[in-house]
Amino acid sequence: MTFLRRLLDGGAEGMKIAQIAGFLGSGKTTLLIDVSRELVQRGHRIAIIVNDVGEINVDAKFIETYGLKAREISGGCICCQIAGSFANTIAVLHNTFKPDIVIVEPSGVAIPWGLKRAAEYSEAESDVHIEHAPVITLVDATRIDLLISAVKRLVETQIREADIVLINKVDAANEEQIEKSRKLIRGINEHAEIMLASGRTGKGLKEVADVIETRVSPRYDEAVEKELLRKQYGGAGA
């Protein structure tokens, strides 16, 4: 019996949403496929949702070549513009495929807290109770210098809202790059757990699967989201 039982919450079945975020090319899709296969082996029923702001999606088709259930949502950002489509997709998945875990690869512009809210909208469309796995953000250790110089603000945004930051590609990175990544993360988000991973060697894979399987992150809280936005982007009272 796995830990992730069907929750009884007013009769609703439980479904866990696991977000794997991170900058482009940080290894999200590879990790998502490997973790999904690991969780399937552990007896879970896994569905995957990938989001791209463009209208042509590559990743869902690639993921399906591994025999995994994937849905793509295109044409906008799932945390806001197409939140309704995202919630509807979760509701439809719940009513048809009945996954106990849905792994979401958001586009680079989605806000984790906004995505939590969008996922919880599905509770109005289906007899489901949403819980969230810790938000995992990937950082590519091999490109840490390039990323800091070119897209610092974007990287900061993704790290700031993470529960766990995964320093990825450690097999190809040197000690200096890993340490620099660690310091960057700690400077932005002092509460995040830091883990090391490599898609090539499988390092960290089982630990990430354990996190998704056994742990939860708080549900959406409007006040928390606003405070995060204020800290990052200023505004009155920031």
Place this chain on the structure above:
Amino acid sequence: MSGPVTKDEEEELHLEMHRAADELGKFAAKMKIRDEAGISPERAKRFMDSLLVTVTKECFASGADLIGHVKAFMHSPDGSLMASLVDLRIGVQLTSGLTEESFQEADVILHVIVHGIWDDKVRDATRAGIKKVIDEFKFKLEVLQDYYETEKSIEHHLKK
């Protein structure tokens, strides 16, 4: 914090966040390639490698300074092939699900996301790169769909 956030203030913050995050130039295309003489798996791999490298170099020649992610997915009746490029020093990573059989046509989806130039320049550089590689491999090309409107993803926040 100094009091409740107004709806307008929240929208402004949200828009600012999206713009800051969405500072990358993007272009995507769905294409069909064809060669009646047949495309072997090895030739398909060389094509995908050359496509990603050439398109990326065209973007850099147009002013890009960082690869976001350049990737392509090829799907033929005989399987699929994924190609991914995030660093020219490391090169293209290929994941092949192709069989040993040659095939005459395949669909190719290409995503180009780079930093330093905006969508219209990415579009022009990508199209130039596609043309070079298609000419080099002597494939017939049909563009089925393309897309480059980044601002479309945040237009719901824009005041009319």
